Amino acid sequence: MTKNSKDADVAFIQALAAILDENDMTEIQVKRIYANNDSMNVRVSRRVEMVGAAPVAMAAPPPVAAALSEAPATPIEDPAALPGAVTSPMVGTAYLQPEPNSPAFVSVGAQVSEGDTILIIEAMKTMNHIPAPQSGTVKRILVADGDAVEFGAPLMIIE
Template sequence: MSEDKRSDDAMRVDTGLIRQLADLLAEKDLSEIEVEDGERRVVVKRKLTAAAPAVAAAPVAAAAAPAVAAPAAAPADAVQDAASHPGAVKAPMVGTVYLSSEPGGPPFVSPGATVAAGDTLLIVEAMKVMNAIHAPKAGTVKQVLVQDAQPVEFDQPLVIIE
């Protein structure tokens, strides 16, 4: 019977711990957490949406990035309007946005600039990977809705192209 008890102990799972780890994954936007305690090891993973392909750009130093003159804080209605705008280019991931390829460099685009489909609009750094965000269509940049080195959320509007 003592053998059965040992096998029961080995199969005991702390569901509360697993729930806490799963909540932490979502809260911190992580894809995996691993915890070891003696002989026990728990790995909790979640699927993330596919990110845009990484760009082979020069690394961008967040601390040295110059601040771009930003418009006054937009009211919540303006953000809602930008999100529903048919020309809104949204963030495909959580990260830090950079408007140029290097600190102090010229921005990829600015309001009034004409872009072709596939042109680089900006870069979103996620987990030390620089991801170029490309124009989905040709048009004119009407607004750049983010500042250089600003953190962005998934599906946040970044640029409006008309």
């Protein structure tokens, strides 16, 4: 590999990182194909912490001593681990109502049947209706209308 091609690859990766930041994305993966059956796979991602199911980019982790001194006395509840947790099957934008200014699909305390649409996740301009995986009562809604969600992020609790 020549110095020029290495510099071009570095510039390409830096451009991907800039796109990641500018578009508030968490990950980009690209395969770049060169001549002579040569290629380069690039995956650029940033660490994200789910706070109320909204992604928040984090800075570098604090030193271990500082992290231990700031640790909460009680463990933090992970909503995804609760029985009845409905998690996101994809990355996208969650919508709690079928269209603006219309009633929400469900609300806390509502009874749902298995298969009822509980929200929509928009991914790549496609509206994906998310069905209730079980019948029960909506105990908690963990996302707000228009929130960005990641794969596996808890959306609501149905018990």
